[in-house]
Amino acid sequence: MNRSLEISYRCTAQITRFANGILKWPLDKNVFPRTGSEVTLYSDADGMQLTRLKGLLEESPQVYHTTAILCRTMEEAKALHQLLNVEDIALLEDSSESLGSRFVLTTIQVAKGMEFDEVIIWNATDEAYHTAKEQMMLYTTCTRAKHRLSLIVPKGTESRFIQTSQAPMKRVEQ
DSSP states (O other): OOOOOOSBOSSOHHHHHHHHHHTTOOTTTTBOSOOOOOOEEEEEOTTOHHHHHHHHHHHSOTTOSOEEEEESSHHHHHHHHHHHOOTTEEEOOSTTSOOOSSEEEEEHHHHTTOOEEEEEEEOOBTTTSOSHHHHHHHHHHHTTEEEEEEEEEETTOBOHHHHTOOSOOEEEEO
């Protein structure tokens, strides 16, 4: 007898619907009826993304044990880690490392198979996510979040897969 996982139990319904929209799947496909906050896309004036990220980290609920900032490449993750210059953000360079910190900065390649209470996708731009392979990568990145998902982009640069998604999301522009 073949069995397959038909429902995602990891994510809230809002996160699953958003991820489904990335792949152009029916929004209610595989949705587990656990609700949470709406997925938020922060589209800020160029140069304001770091300020936005620091604000999200400061506002992260204490009940969340893990918040991951996920970048497209390790080079980008290392550069962001230096810019953040915050002691309690661990740079995770491979999946064998321990999640000893509440805040983790890494790539989706390293985070694949992991789950986090909160995920912040850094630089979810069309430049970073525009091929079919990157579409699947963006989907996978979204589904690492259990309770809250935020995406940060410079204004007007979000990935075509976000732009064309029919999934509900909260858009915050500054």
